Structures are given as structure tokens and as C-alpha cells.
Amino acid sequence: xxxxxxxxxxxxxxxxESDLWYERFQGMLxxxxxxxxxxAGFHFEEEGGVDMVVSCSDDIFDARTISDGGVTDVLGAxxxxxxxxxxxxxxxxAYGASVILSGHADLVLVMGHCKESQGESRNRITNLGFDPxxxxxxxxxxxxxxxxxxxxxxxxxxxxxxxxxxxxARARRCGGNNPFANARQxxxxxxxxxxxxxxxxxxxxxxxxxxxxxxxxxxxxEERAGEFTDKPVWITGFSNCMDSYFLGDRNxxxxxxLRKAAGRACARAGIANPAEAFDVVELxxxxxxxxxxxxxxxxxxxxxxxxEFLREGGPGKCGVNPSGGMLCGNPMMIAGxxxxxxxxxxxxxxxxxxxxxxxxxxxxxxxxGPAGQFQSVLILEA
Amino acid sequence: xDGGADKEHCFVVEARMALPNEYFAGRTGxxxxxxxxxxxxxxxxxxxxxxxxxxxxxxxCERCWSKIAENWVELEKEGxxxxxxxxxxxxxHLPKKPPYILALIQLKGADTPFPHIVEGVDPAYVFxxxxxxxxxxxxxVNTLMGIDHFEPL
Ligand SMILES: [Zn+2]
Numbered sequence: 001x002x003x004x005x006x007x008x009x010x011x012x013x014x015x016x017e018s019d020l021w022y023e024r025f026q027g028m029l030x031x032x033x034x035x036x037x038x039x040a041g042f043h044f045e046e047e048g049g050v051d052m053v054v055s056c057s058d059d060i061f062d063a064r065t066i067s068d069g070g071v072t073d074v075l076g077a078x079x080x081x082x083x084x085x086x087x088x089x090x091x092x093x094a095y096g097a098s099v100i101l102s103g104h105a106d107l108v109l110v111m112g113h114c115k116e117s118q119g120e121s122r123n124r125i126t127n128l129g130f131d132p133x134x135x136x137x138x139x140x141x142x143x144x145x146x147x148x149x150x151x152x153x154x155x156x157x158x159x160x161x162x163x164x165x166x167x168x169a170r171a172r173r174c175g176g177n178n179p180f181a182n183a184r185q186x187x188x189x190x191x192x193x194x195x196x197x198x199x200x201x202x203x204x205x206x207x208x209x210x211x212x213x214x215x216x217x218x219x220x221x222e223e224r225a226g227e228f229t230d231k232p233v234w235i236t237g238f239s240n241c242m243d244s245y246f247l248g249d250r251n252x253x254x255x256x257x258l259r260k261a262a263g264r265a266c267a268r269a270g271i272a273n274p275a276e277a278f279d280v281v282e283l284x285x286x287x288x289x290x291x292x293x294x295x296x297x298x299x300x301x302x303x304x305x306x307x308e309f310l311r312e313g314g315p316g317k318c319g320v321n322p323s324g325g326m327l328c329g330n331p332m333m334i335a336g337x338x339x340x341x342x343x344x345x346x347x348x349x350x351x352x353x354x355x356x357x358x359x360x361x362x363x364x365x366x367x368x369g370p371a372g373q374f375q376s377v378l379i380l381e382a
Numbered sequence: 383x384d385g386g387a388d389k390e391h392c393f394v395v396e397a398r399m400a401l402p403n404e405y406f407a408g409r410t411g412x413x414x415x416x417x418x419x420x421x422x423x424x425x426x427x428x429x430x431x432x433x434x435x436x437x438x439x440x441x442x443c444e445r446c447w448s449k450i451a452e453n454w455v456e457l458e459k460e461g462x463x464x465x466x467x468x469x470x471x472x473x474x475h476l477p478k479k480p481p482y483i484l485a486l487i488q489l490k491g492a493d494t495p496f497p498h499i500v501e502g503v504d505p506a507y508v509f510x511x512x513x514x515x516x517x518x519x520x521x522x523v524n525t526l527m528g529i530d531h532f533e534p535l
Binding site: 021022023060063121123124127131132133134135136137138139140141143144145147148149150151152196197198199200201202244246247248249252 | 387388389392394397399405407411415436437438440444464465466467468469470471473474475476477478484485486488494495496497498499505524525526527
């Protein structure tokens with residue numbers, strides 16, 4: 001039997017900004033939905049319309065419970081299958097695709113949003129991601145747990161403060177070509193190295209800027225994709241993996257979860273040698289040190305070789321984050337969804353000044369949880 | 383879109399979320415937390431098939447799925463720093479005033495480290511392998527902060 005396929009038919013991104021206080025997330029989503037409709041011409045009728053809407057949001061960031069309840073109307077999610085992913089947005093794409101593969105739907109909208117600016121402190125929000133007696137009580141959050149990982153990694157892979165400054169400077173150069181990026185101003189490596197320590201060895205400019213944004217996407221079955229686009233982008237592989245709950249149970253520099261996720265996604269896509277396979281690699285790098293660490297996990301760079309790889313200009317040669325990546329600012333929860341949207345634009349040849357010429361295979365990655373506990377990999381092909 | 387956005391008559395409602403709540407620590411967690419609070423003992427659980435000793439304790443070994451909840455072992459109050467950072471930002475969820483040292487600490491007798499705070503040493507002199515000991519809270523605390531912090535030996 002022929003394997004079913006799922007196509008991404010249209011994507012739409014809200015430009016990331018640091019404080020969209022004058023926009024509701026409902027309004028941002030509605031703008032994206034209208035844009036997607038203009039691109040792909042779908043409708044919401046019972047016959048032939050959108051079968052299912054998958055939203056992606058976080059209750060604490062939205063400051064309400066059942067946060068999807070706040071967006072069902074603007075997403076046209078009434079009277080059809082409505083689902084929410086309360087997890088990194090790349091998994092919403094996988095969820096939508098799996099429903100299409102199951103045969104239960106042909107047309108799925110994936111719509112994610114997050115306004116980090118709404119909460120007084122994103123560190124206090126991620127502190128709530130831990131249990132109250134062991135993790136939360138000791139003040140763990142995603143910044144300080146990442147700092148523990150960062151120092152171990154910089155030692156084990158010979159990554160210097162200067163190397164990380166280079167990662168940030170390159171990210172900003174790339175971000176300057178991306179109209180959807182938040183931080184689009186170039187930054188000098190010296191300025192990065194002079195920026196204050198947030199949580200050693202993580203400096204303020206090593207961290208992604210507080211960002212608000214939203215991303216939308218239309219997925220369709222292979223049978224129907226042609227109705228909505230001439231340039232379908234195919235989802236050919238996906239997997240995710242969750243590492244151990246307790247930070248101390250994990251090898252923080254071993255990339256256990258990412259290796260599993262990437263290995264399974266590549267196997268699904270029939271990719272034997274990931275180091276040679278991708279024209280574009282869109283990575284979720286919340287902090288600068290994560291870029292080489294995740295590249296090791298993806299097998300694009302040898303284990304323990306992260307520092308060397310950066311000094312050889314590896315990320316540029318491998319097509320890593322032409323968008324500028326998360327270092328130029330995406331909200332938590334949907335950074336991976338932005339990675340997927342950027343990958344789709346690249347594969348359609350619509351990435352403007354950041355276009356990687358002739359890109360035909362891309363990898364979109366997401367990482368969430370403390371010190372990258374949860375890793376997801378999506379493979380897309382033109 | 384930002385430059386042209388209509389920002390007149392835009393009202394932002396200031397709100398806050400706060401809800402005192404209860405959270406069962408589980409039977410395994412209860413034993414660990416009360417032993418820490420009332421007897422100043424740090425307990426781990428050992429998996430008989432893997433031979434691994436875990437702290438904080440858990441009911442099942444995630445590596446081999448053996449039930450390990452009753453295999454309590456008392457750990458020493460001393461151990462070593464596996465990794466560390468210096469928290470330099472201030473926030474309400476943090477148990478200490480910055481700057482302070484947050485570290486992964488592996489106790490003697492345990493195979494897994496856990497995160498906690500180190501005091502009494504200049505961050506510049508902290509290194510992996512540094513020996514530390516637990517300093518217990520002077521008043522009863524119902525969380526892992528029953529250990530107030532660790533200090534160099
Ligand atoms: Zn075991």
C-alpha cells in the first residue's frame with residue numbers, strides 16, 4: 001500500500017516583537033487566519049472545509065485556564081474537531097499530521113500563539129514547570145537549569161565565551177534578513193562578551209529576547225493538497241523524545257532525547273546520513289550554547305566537537321538558522337512552530353533575503369523543558 | 383505593522399494570578415520530606431536490579447521499571463559538586479538573594495545528583511568535585527529546602 005503523505009500548504013507568521021501590549025492574541029491569530037485563507041482559499045463548510053483546528057498555547061502565559069477556550073471562535077474551531085497542544089508548537093504540527101495520516105481528517109489548521117510580555121517574569125512562569133517540593137522550592141527555572149547545562153557543555157565540548165559571542169553575532173546578522181524576527185539589529189561579538197552575566201556562563205545577550213508572536217499553518221492530505229497550493233511542502237519525518245524528569249538523572253551534555261528524536265525522524269524520512277541531508281536546519285536555540293549542543297545531538301557535528309565546529313564556521317556551512325533562530329526572539333511554546341514555518345518558506349523558495357538557494361530538504365527542531373528535556377524533530381521536503 | 387498600529391484607547395487590565403493550594407507529595411515523597419524535616423536524614427531509594435540509588439526518591443526505577451519505593455537507604459550528608467552556576471537575577475521564586483550559587487550536588491551513597499544552593503564560598507573558587515556538606519534549616523521546612531544550603535567541607 002502506498003504510504004500516505006501530509007503537505008504543508010500555507011504558513012503565516014506574526015512578526016515577533018518584545019511587547020505587543022496593544023494586540024490581543026486573538027487578534028494576532030485572526031490576522032494569520034485571514035492571511036492563510038488568502039493564500040490557500042479554504043473554507044469552513046461541513047463538506048470539504050477545515051476538519052480540525054489544533055491550537056497551541058500555554059495557560060500560565062495566557063493567564064487563564066483552558067487557554068484554547070479563548071481562541072476557538074476566531075480560529076473557526078466551532079462545530080468541528082478542536083484540539084489544543086499545551087506543549088512546544090512543533091508538536092501541534094505533528095498532531096495535525098497524525099490525524100490526517102489516520103484518515104480522520106483531510107484539512108487541519110495549526111495555530112499557535114504566545115505573548116511572553118503578558119507575564120511579569122518568564123522565569124517565574126517556568127519555575128511553575130517543576131514540582132512544588134523538589135524543583136520549585138529550590139528556585140529552579142529554565143534559565144538557571146540551562147546555565148547548569150551550559151557550563152558542563154562548554155567544558156566537555158571546548159566552547160569558549162568568545163565562541164558563544166560569535167553564535168549571537170551570526171544569529172543577529174541572519175535575523176537582519178528576516179522580517180519576522182524580533183532582534184534584527186546587528187550586534188558586535190565584543191558587546192555580547194561585555195553583556196552582564198545572567199546566570200554564569202549565560203550572559204544577557206546569550207538569551208532570547210522576550211517576544212510575542214503567533215504562527216499559523218494549513219496542513220492537507222496528499223489527495224487534497226493540490227486544491228490549496230502549487231507548492232506543497234511534504235512532512236516526511238517526525239519524532240519527539242522526553243528525557244528523565246529529574247535534572248540529576250540526566251546526562252546534560254549527552255543529547256539523549258535529541259538523538260532519539262532525530263534518529264527516529266530520519267529513519268521515517270529514509271535519511272541515512274543526517275550530516276549530508278539538510279539544506280536548511282532551523283534550530284530552537286533559546287540560549288547561545290544550545291546551538292552547538294543541539295547540532296551535536298542532530299549528528300551534524302561530532303560529539304564533543306561543538307567548539308571546533310563553531311570556529312570552523314560549521315553552522316553557516318550547514319545552513320543553520322538562516323532566519324536568525326530563537327536567539328533573535330520567538331516566544332517560548334511556539335519557537336519550534338516558527339522554525340517549521342521558516343523551513344516551509346525556504347523549501348518554497350519564498351524566504352526572501354534569507355533564502356538558501358535550491359533548498360529541498362529541511363529540518364525544524366524544537367526544544368522545551370528545563371535544559372532541553374523535551375526534543376522534537378520535523379523533517380520537511382519540497 | 384507596529385508603526386501603523388492604532389494605540390489610542392487601548393486599555394491594559396492589570397491582573398494577578400494567585401491561588402493557595404495543596405499538593406500531595408505522594409507516599410514516597412512524604413517519607414523523604416518528613417525524614418528530612420523531622421530527623422534531618424536524607425533518604426534515597428535503591429533499585430535492586432540496577433543497583434542505582436536515586437534521590438529525590440521515586441516509587442519506580444525508570445530504567446528497569448522495578449518497584450523500588452521501599453528500598454530506603456540513608457545517604458551521607460556530604461557529597462560533591464557536579465555542576466554549578468551563579469544566579470545573578472532577582473525574582474520572587476528564588477529562595478535566596480542573588481548572587482548565589484546553584485549547583486548539582488551528588489551525595490555520598492547516591493548515584494544521581496540533585497540541584498541545591500551552595501553558600502560560604504566565593505563562586506570563583508567553586509569547581510566540579512568540590513566537597514560540600516548539608517546545612518539543615520533551623521526551622522521545619524516542608525520541602526527540599528529542609529536543607530537550607532550546602533557549604534564547603
Ligand atoms: Zn532499576
